[in-house]
Amino acid sequence: LDRGRVEVNIVLQGDTSTGVLLQVNMDLARQYHRCLEEVKSTLELGGEVTIADMLGLRDLISHQEEGLDLEKEWIVLEKALSLALDECDRMREQEGQTLKQDLRNRxxxxxxxxxxxxxxxPDIVQGRTLELKARIEKLLTEVDLDPARLAQEAAFMADKADVTEEIVRLRSHIDQFETFLGSNEPVGRRLDFLLQEFLREVNTLASKISNGTVAHLGVEMKNEIEKLREQVQNIE
Incomplete structure (x- = not known):
């Protein structure tokens, strides 16, 4: 797993204790016995010191629950964990194929x-050129300007509407995206970065062309990029 994390919760059901372990403190028992015998002798008491006299004495008998046999439990746990991880891998692969197809469609x-x-x-650039030419001709009738210089400026302005470079880069990004989709390596972060480049080119393209149709297409392209980015977040 190269992206994200996996959390495993283990729940033991049923009686998890294996019994109670009792231990007698024999050294303490001997001391208690000597003390009781001394009391009996000093006070000249009758009878014998019996086990019944000693059972209630503090710390004579200790008890604790025996813990789990971890080696034995690990055999069961390892098998369950292995099955769970295999199922997780199967589901990841299945989801990955679904995501891949959705990303390809988008x-x-x-x-x-x-x-x-x-x-x-081409039509946009030509239209931009004709528009600028008309504006220049109008200016020439009103102001004494250098026609050659104005024509040069018009060509420069029309060239600014040419988005060939942006389209070439977008096509390159699309090809690279498709290549990543066919990879067996983790590519989630690479795809995320590549989509940032998609968005950069689309923004540049939209800023170069002042055209209603292109503006509408630019919005649609940004919507597709956003949908792609949402899905890429689920890819390792």
Whole structure:
């Protein structure tokens, strides 16, 4: 287990004691006996000192419950623990397969959104260029400006709407995410970090393009990223 923790609670049912162990303090018994004999002799009392006279004397007999035979109990416990861990591994593997499929489905949905934006980029850049060109032509009719310099600035502004680099990086992140899903190693933390990179690229992309369609797609992409992150928290 590389992420999270496992807690094991052990409950013993039934009579867990194996009996009571009694012990007689023979040294103390001899001392008691001598004392009683001395009292009998000094006070000139009749009769004999018997066991009945000594049974109630303090600390003569001690008792304690015998503890569990840990070696014997461990045989049973080890078997139960092994079965529980095997079942835990089986359930983890089953849940992992379910999570993997869900993550793949969400990753495909995210990839479709990226393709949709990618297909719209040329039109968006062209539209941005035409928009800026119209604004420049309007300015030229009102103010005496250098047409070449304005055209250069327009091209620069239109180029800022080009999100090709962000899309390339997103595709690379998607491929890497898919590779991690096929790994037999713990990848939960890696996937979590990778999704942070997803979000960074989407934010950059959305800030570059002032377009209603792209803004809507950006919101959908962020929703998919959030759903992916929620599921990734359950992965080791």
């Amino acid at each position: 990753l495909q949905a995210f990839s479709r959104l990226v393709r949709t934006i990618e297909s719209n980029v």
